[in-house]
Amino acid sequence: MTAPNRATLHARVLVDELAKAGVRVAVVAPGSRSTPLTLALDDRDDVTVLSHLDERSAAFFALGRAKRAGTPVALVCTSGTAAANFHPAVVEASRARVPLVVLTADRPRELRDSGANQTIDQTRLYGDAVRHYADLPEPAIEDRRLRSLRVRVDRSVADATGVPPGPVHLNVPFAKPLEPTDVPAPPDSPHGVPEGWEADHPLAVAGRDGPFVATTSGRTHLDDAALADLATAVESAERGLVVAGPGDCGDADALAAFAAAAGFPILADPLSGLRYGPHVDDAPVYGGYDGYLDPAVTADWPDPDIVFRFGASPTSKALREYLARTRSRQVVVDPAGEWREATFTASDLVATDPGPLASSLVGRVDAPAEAWPELERAEAVHESVVAEADAPFEGAVARRVVAAAPDPATLFVSNSMPVRDVDRFGGPRRAALTALGNRGASGIDGITSSALGAGSATDDPLVLLTGDLAYYHDTNGLLALGRLGIDATVVLVNNDGGGIFHMLPVEAFDPPFESQFRTPHGLDFTATADLYDLEFARVDDLDAFDERYRASLDAPGTQVIEVVSDAERSHRVREDLKARVVERLR
Numbered sequence: 001m002t003a004p005n006r007a008t009l010h011a012r013v014l015v016d017e018l019a020k021a022g023v024r025v026a027v028v029a030p031g032s033r034s035t036p037l038t039l040a041l042d043d044r045d046d047v048t049v050l051s052h053l054d055e056r057s058a059a060f061f062a063l064g065r066a067k068r069a070g071t072p073v074a075l076v077c078t079s080g081t082a083a084a085n086f087h088p089a090v091v092e093a094s095r096a097r098v099p100l101v102v103l104t105a106d107r108p109r110e111l112r113d114s115g116a117n118q119t120i121d122q123t124r125l126y127g128d129a130v131r132h133y134a135d136l137p138e139p140a141i142e143d144r145r146l147r148s149l150r151v152r153v154d155r156s157v158a159d160a161t162g163v164p165p166g167p168v169h170l171n172v173p174f175a176k177p178l179e180p181t182d183v184p185a186p187p188d189s190p191h192g193v194p195e196g197w198e199a200d201h202p203l204a205v206a207g208r209d210g211p212f213v214a215t216t217s218g219r220t221h222l223d224d225a226a227l228a229d230l231a232t233a234v235e236s237a238e239r240g241l242v243v244a245g246p247g248d249c250g251d252a253d254a255l256a257a258f259a260a261a262a263g264f265p266i267l268a269d270p271l272s273g274l275r276y277g278p279h280v281d282d283a284p285v286y287g288g289y290d291g292y293l294d295p296a297v298t299a300d301w302p303d304p305d306i307v308f309r310f311g312a313s314p315t316s317k318a319l320r321e322y323l324a325r326t327r328s329r330q331v332v333v334d335p336a337g338e339w340r341e342a343t344f345t346a347s348d349l350v351a352t353d354p355g356p357l358a359s360s361l362v363g364r365v366d367a368p369a370e371a372w373p374e375l376e377r378a379e380a381v382h383e384s385v386v387a388e389a390d391a392p393f394e395g396a397v398a399r400r401v402v403a404a405a406p407d408p409a410t411l412f413v414s415n416s417m418p419v420r421d422v423d424r425f426g427g428p429r430r431a432a433l434t435a436l437g438n439r440g441a442s443g444i445d446g447i448t449s450s451a452l453g454a455g456s457a458t459d460d461p462l463v464l465l466t467g468d469l470a471y472y473h474d475t476n477g478l479l480a481l482g483r484l485g486i487d488a489t490v491v492l493v494n495n496d497g498g499g500i501f502h503m504l505p506v507e508a509f510d511p512p513f514e515s516q517f518r519t520p521h522g523l524d525f526t527a528t529a530d531l532y533d534l535e536f537a538r539v540d541d542l543d544a545f546d547e548r549y550r551a552s553l554d555a556p557g558t559q560v561i562e563v564v565s566d567a568e569r570s571h572r573v574r575e576d577l578k579a580r581v582v583e584r585l586r
């Protein structure tokens with residue numbers, strides 16, 4: 001078979017290699033310049049193509065999909081501002097270590113910087129947010145060019161899925177014709193493919209059965225001396241802690257087994273993979289720390305002798321500040337060996353895989369450390385104060401969202417107050433809840449799309465807990481519900497603006513607090529129900545919420561449950577609960 005023209009051939013080879021390198025999902029936004037890529041993707045049975053209209057939402061959807069699935073997702077757009085609209089999600093993917101293969105179509109080189117339509121400088125558009133960048137050469141009927149294209153694709157996927165995973169960017173120029181229209185072969189046209197050329201170059205054109213270059217990479221293992229040093233520190237510790245921050249902390253069972261063997265409680269961020277799951281039966285997993293790690297409480301506590309920290313920096317400021325106050329040995333374990341510790345209190349950086357490290361230490365630790373009664377009691381007091389609280393506030397909504405989520409479920413949590421409320425009030429459960437959020441760069445711009453992307457990767461029920469500004473930011477993302485057949489329960493905490501700003505000193509400076517920070521908008525989100533064909537319910541008390549929430553979890557389709565709340569009152573309740581916990585613990 002002869003390809004009708006060289007752009008078609010080039011795109012087919014690129015996409016063939018993407019599939020062989022393991023990319024099974026592509027999120028594609030419409031445009032002309034990317035036509036060869038879109039058609040080549042659409043033509044394949046082994047790649048699921050998910051079409052999106054808005055590139056910003058598309059990119060966040062791809063991010064959520066890749067995050068939930070743990071496998072790379074390709075992301076395709078046309079030239080110009082379309083590519084720039086991928087940027088926020090690329091930044092988040094970089095910081096949160098999510099594998100994306102971004103393919104931006106471009107004009108041929110000679111049209112750059114010429115005033116040509118829809119042509120911007122796409123060179124290194126995402127700066128150092130990408131693990132790999134290449135400005136591909138234009139399609140050409142050359143054996144070496146096609147082999148280099150295959151190698152480039154394999155290399156990009158390997159970098160996207162490496163340690164740490166992250167986004168990669170290939171800028172892909174195409175000259176017309178972009179469609180699979182027949183073009184005469186050279187010398188009549190430079191865009192054609194000579195009859196028989198493909199059969200003569202099978203390796204370049206058809207590649208191999210698997211990837212053109214298969215990448216095999218090993219993992220970093222600690223040598224015996226390093227393991228012995230850590231094991232001795234664990235053994236001799238009277239008190240120790242495991243802190244699991246947001247993001248991938250590695251094998252939860254292995255970490256729990258280590259914590260149990262060492263006798264170290266786990267302070268588990270809700271997005272760490274350690275807060276929820278059957279392993280909570282095997283080790284003490286605590287989630288109330290944000291409510292009790294106050295200097296007034298911890299002043300008399302003995303410092304832990306050693307702290308093992310996994311994942312990114314914890315969401316909880318109280319926990320970060322506690323870690324900064326203790327004079328413990330603090331071991332940051334990171335498979336990529338990155339310096340992600342902004343309180344500058346770490347004493348050791350251990351570049352290795354958390355799971356295997358934890359398992360190796362289990363075998364070297366004979367007896368668990370002493371109990372830590374102060375911490376145990378603090379967790380219990382926090383739990384009882386919160387359980388007794390009857391004031392309706394946003395934290396109670398977060399608590400119910402977690403407590404009543406089905407097992408299993410995928411729970412996506414927005415930034416700002418939702419993630420903080422889940423952190424403090426959404427205590428551990430043995431249910432298999434996959435709790436995700438965008439904590440890499442903590443934007444509120446693509447929350448809905450990220451959640452729906454995550455939901456598209458699983459048969460789990462999907463629950464999104466979001467705020468009104470985050471919801472407003474990404475209403476375009478709601479289109480994916482109907483277009484891609486995704487069902488969700490969306491819990492929209494509407495406090496008419498940015499409730500988080502009540503937590504900041506700027507609250508006292510009104511004006512301009514209201515007009516410039518809290519920014520009430522008065523929007524009636526029921527309109528999104530008509531626009532996107534959703535079921536929408538507004539509730540203003542917790543009993544009504546419980547009823548709607550349960551009903552939604554049992555129902556097909558998407559229900560938005562808008563909980564009308566007062567940000568300031570909610571914040572005062574948070575302060576009051578914390579004061580009560582601190583008072584009882586002093």
Ligand SMILES: Cc1ncc(C[n+]2csc(CCOP(=O)(O)OP(=O)(O)O)c2C)c(N)n1
Nearest residue numbers: 416417443444445467468469470498499500
């Ligand atoms: C893209 C982006 N713009 C601005 C911010 C700063 N910001 C952080 S939280 C917040 C308000 C969020 O409001 P909402 O989603 O309603 O949640 P709430 O604070 O009310 O819980 C803003 C504007 C951000 N994180 N990301």
Ligand SMILES: [Mg+2]
Nearest residue numbers: 467468497499
């Ligand atoms: Mg709000």
